[in-house]
Amino acid sequence: MKEENKFEAIVIFPWNKNFETGIKQVDEEHKTLIKLLNKLANSLTQDETFEIEETFNELAKYADYHFKSEEAVWEKHLKDNVLINFHKKSHNSFLPKVLEIREKNKDKTLHETIEEILMFLIRWLAFHIIDEDKRLAYIIHSIKDGKQIDEAQLISDNQMGGSMRVLIDAILSMYDNISSKAIKLIRERKARIEAQRELQKINKELERLSITDQLTNLYNRRFFEELFQRELQKSKRNKNIFSVILFDIDYFKKLNDTYGHGKGDEALIKVAQCLKKVCKRPNDFVFRIGGEEFTIIITNEDAHTATNLAQLISKEIKALKIDNINSEVSAYLTISAGVISIKPTQYDTIESIMQQADKKLYQAKSLGRNIIID
Structure with missing residues (x-):
């Protein structure tokens, strides 16, 4: 068993009930995105860069699938509403921003680059779900209740204002703090794993020396x-x-x-x-x-x-x-x-x-x- 598998997984982005939109398909896909994001964070405890890259690519691929799936849900109810176009622009900005971070950090290690990408993803995803997605979800719920789109949009604006705005800011601040502490914990865990591996190498070498004739390297x-x-x-x-x-x-x-x-x-x-x-x-x-x-x-x-x-x-x-x-x-x-x-x-x-x-x-x-x- 690998050393890192002995540790409990670090949750860098915990699911929060406030992220629920009330649309089952969207909520389930959001949970999968968050699960993959946490998986990417935990892959940083490993030395094998291919595993980190593989998990990163898995997350990017699923994000692309989710964006298209989610847009289909919104378009089904809102057609060509200006909010749909705004939402698509938000989705379209996601991958270029991630690639920009990778390019900016090309002289750094993969671990350092993924850490910065994680910090971006957490804030971007938290805001995107709790603000943009929930705003559209409120509109759809109102339309399903028989409201016209203009009235549904007004209801959504009211629900997303006031105390909700304060809650959003509080949640974003809380997740910034959680992610920073989680990244620090990941670094500490990786250092601990590396120390354990080094200790195992030393112990293995000591064991080899204890059974080996020092002149000939045969068994003693x-x-x-x-x-x-x-x-x-x-x-x-x-x-x-x-x-x-x-x-x-x-x-x-x-x-x-x-x-x-x-x-x-x-x-x-x-x-x-x-x-x-x-x-x-x-x-x-x-x-x-x-x-x-x-x-x-x-x-x-x-x-x-x-x-x-x-x-x-x-x-x-x-x-x-x-x-x-x-x-x-x-x-x-x-x-x-x-x-x-x-x-x-x-x-x-x-x-x-x-x-x-x-x-x-x-x-x-x-x-x-x-x-x-x-």
């Missing part, structure tokens, strides 16, 4: 024991083959003594890179568990896979031709490995399996090194 000894237990239990449940390759670099101390510890570290890094290149399956887990000691856990494969992989690793490491002139088996770096592949039972543990692998590694060393024993 700590994670080896944790993952070993997990994968062993899984293999027991599924009755799968569980394999371990345990290997040492032959005569690594002589390499360090001959070329220095810097060259020794370089050799370890190259071996690790080779292991990453060779061990690519999802069920291959590679660890550096000691100075020159490495382990590979393989699950859900057949009994021959681990031996074949160990032989391939030995071949690829030899191909690196890392100098080790004082090695007693080769002028280049080599490895000795012990391989164990079993279908584990309830009695098998990390200790018992590693003891078997270690015995095979010891046997490889006893036979002269640069050998794989399975």
